[in-house]
Amino acid sequence: MVAVVAGGALLLNLLAGSPDDATESAAAADERGYYLKDARLTELGADGRPRVVVRASSIEQQLADQSVHLAQIELDYTTQKQGEWRVTADRGRMPSDRGSLLLAGNVLVVGAAERSAGQAIIRTDELAYDTRTNVVQTAAPVTVDIGPHQLRGRGMRVGLNQGTLRLESNVNGQFIP
16 A cells, blocks of 8 residues: 555656756757757848759757757759759758858758869768858868769868869769760
C-alpha cells in the first residue's frame, strides 16, 4: 500500500512538474518564434526586380539565439553582370545578425559560365554565403564543372559581384579540348 501511494505521489509530481524542472528549461531553449511551411521570400533589387528569391520547405526561428533554420532550400540569385544562379541545399541556418546564410548537405550551385561553353556547376557539402559582401566560400571539398571541364579542390571563395572563383588547395582538373 505504501508503494502504491509513493508511486502515485511520484506520478502526480511528474505530471504537475515544477518551476525548477530541467525539462521545462530545455523545452524553453528550443522554443521557436515564427514557423513557415513551403515558404517563398523575395528581396527586390534597386530596379524593382527580384534579386534574391529563397524557397524552403520550412523556415523556423529559434527564440533562444534568434537564428533561423531552413530545410530543403532553393535560392535564386540574379545580378546584371553574372546573370542568374540557383543554389540548393538540404538545410541552412541564418545567424541572428542576418549577415550570412550557412548551407549544408548536398549543396549545388548552378549558373551561366560567362566565358565558356555551358553551365557552371559547383558541388560541395557546406557553403557560407555572406549576404553583405556577396561572397560565397567553403573549406570543404569542392567540384566545379564548367562546360565539359572539371576542377576539384578543397576550399573555395567566389566573389558573386566580381565573377571570380578561387579554389584554395589540393586543386586538380580535367580539361577536355
